Amino acid sequence: MNGLAQVRGLGLCSRCHVRKASLRLSYARMSLCDECFVKFVERKVERTLREYDMIEQGDKLLVALSGGKDSSALLHIIKGLAPDVKLTCLHIDLGIEGLSEQCRLKAEELASQEGVELEVVELRDFLGCSISELALQHKKTCSPCGLARRYILNYYGCLRGATKIATGHNLDDVLAVLWDLYVAGDLLEAVKLRPVTRSVHPKALSRIKPLIELTDFELKAYVDIKALPYSPAQCPFGRKSKLNERKKLIDAIESMYPSFKHTFLKTHVKRVSPLLSPLLASRATDRRSCARCGMLSKGELCGMCRLKERLKSE
């Protein structure tokens, strides 16, 4: 039980007091009907967008649409809250057998339903091989996959004149990563995890996480109630197995201490990050442009160009 679990016999909705409640949000001490829950989620995203100035005048968003529940909810909610914002969507076909085809179809279905432009790019065109092919040679595909996805989002964002990249990272995703960083004492890395990451290089766009205050449970309920197209399939390479273990641990704490998750995030963003940000800025290594492709790099070549070299030589 994660403290947010759906419970039967919840009585009337705590908001409208008319309809029957369909789910319980323990941390908010509320039971809501579908209609009020949908409004609750959308208002929450609206508040997050406002609180962190996520969308500014003149912005053009590149929405990273994976075909999963979170980014499907993200696109639908942004379109509802800011119908006039300029946006374009990008789906990266990772070439994972048994997964990518379904994700791509769902992303296409949603984009056409929302009436937005969607560009689909194949990871293979950047890396020279798909993730399934990569897995045949290497055991670990997660870090090259993550690196390539970040690179491609920045690359296309710049190419299409976007000012920001919007991703569907949610509260559980962020806390699972933060947990490990805090336990390891890697606070300078933890500080980089925030609702808005400002651009540090012309080819590394600012990133926003409008769903950062919503949980997996809330987003799954939202896309199901709204019947949005999404793929529930999980990556067969266990990309998320470690993160899922952390999520379970944090869910267990939340079930004993409702609102632990929101408190953890608030403490991180409002208390720890402001203290450590100056230290991070003073330690910032020189941010260069990759000698080969011009994207952000720490050394002569960026991570993606180095990865491609490595794959070519193997």
Ligand code: AMP
């Ligand atoms: P994940 O790392 O799979 O939890 O994904 C986090 C966010 O990154 C998603 O909500 C999307 O916004 C974005 N993303 C992940 N995979 C893809 C993909 N294949 N294509 C486009 N965006 C993606």
Ligand code: ZN
């Ligand atoms: Zn490069």
